[in-house]
Amino acid sequence: MRLAAAAAPPWPGLPRGGIAFLFPLSLLALWSISARLGWLPPQILPAPSEVGSALWDLAGTGELASNTGISLLRVVEGFAAGSALGLLLGIAMGLSRAAEHYVKPLFTAFAQVPTLGWIPFLMLLVGIGEPLKILVIAKAAFVPVALNTFAGIRAVPPAYAEVGALFRFSRWQLLHKVVLPAAVPPIFTGLRYGLTHAWNALVAVELLASAEGLGYLLVWGRQMFWLDTMMGAMIVIGIVGFALDRIMAAAEHRLQRWRLA
Numbered sequence: 001m002r003l004a005a006a007a008a009p010p011w012p013g014l015p016r017g018g019i020a021f022l023f024p025l026s027l028l029a030l031w032s033i034s035a036r037l038g039w040l041p042p043q044i045l046p047a048p049s050e051v052g053s054a055l056w057d058l059a060g061t062g063e064l065a066s067n068t069g070i071s072l073l074r075v076v077e078g079f080a081a082g083s084a085l086g087l088l089l090g091i092a093m094g095l096s097r098a099a100e101h102y103v104k105p106l107f108t109a110f111a112q113v114p115t116l117g118w119i120p121f122l123m124l125l126v127g128i129g130e131p132l133k134i135l136v137i138a139k140a141a142f143v144p145v146a147l148n149t150f151a152g153i154r155a156v157p158p159a160y161a162e163v164g165a166l167f168r169f170s171r172w173q174l175l176h177k178v179v180l181p182a183a184v185p186p187i188f189t190g191l192r193y194g195l196t197h198a199w200n201a202l203v204a205v206e207l208l209a210s211a212e213g214l215g216y217l218l219v220w221g222r223q224m225f226w227l228d229t230m231m232g233a234m235i236v237i238g239i240v241g242f243a244l245d246r247i248m249a250a251a252e253h254r255l256q257r258w259r260l261a
């Protein structure tokens with residue numbers, strides 16, 4: 001059977017990667033036109049040039065780089081802790097029916113409480129300092145990583161374990177040579193979701209309890225009625241979140257090159 005040909009791009013003269021920029025560029029053009037024609041007052045919708053000027057000023061003073069670096073460090077620390085725990089729990093539940101029966105009900109109840117719902121309780125335990133932010137971010141990453149790791153391991157065909165038994169693999173060899181490579185796609189799906197949730201939780205907790213970071217820039221801009229600063233921070237948050245997702249996608253593609261060979 002012949003493979004179906006790849007779908008042709010809707011605009012043959014435009015590179016495939018360029019099509020993705022059409023919609024945001026259209027929104028930018030609409031934003032510029034609405035600001036120029038005064039459809040909304042500048043107190044509600046500042047012009048793109050004003051937002052760009054605010055970002056330029058923040059970059060010039062070093063505040064943009066400093067706050068972005070602080071946010072990135074927090075999300076890396078929280079995501080590393082949460083994803084490590086999620087991988088361990090997902091592997092344990094995936095490999096052991098007993099672990100699933102004992103742990104999964106409590107884990108399911110834990111996962112049903114939204115990440116933001118834990119903030120008041122965690123404030124009572126650890127205050128509003130850095131531990132609060134790391135714990136909130138870790139919880140946000142922990143749940144999707146654990147769920148997808150568990151589902152990925154359970155989806156590995158039993159025939160793979162039989163092949164491992166044929167080669168007399170130990171349990172450790174079976175895990176890292178057979179089970180985990182076969183479960184890479186769902187595990188990385190969980191990691192990407194976990195990183196997205198971690199980034200969202202970071203911004204939320206910085207909005208509530210922080211004097212540094214990109215979320216703080218949002219609050220600062222709102223309190224000072226500097227909408228250009230607030231919208232600039234929103235743009236940076238979106239760009240950084242998109243870049244983090246692309247990094248995870250590239251890592252996933254690299255780890256799955258053996259599937260494409």
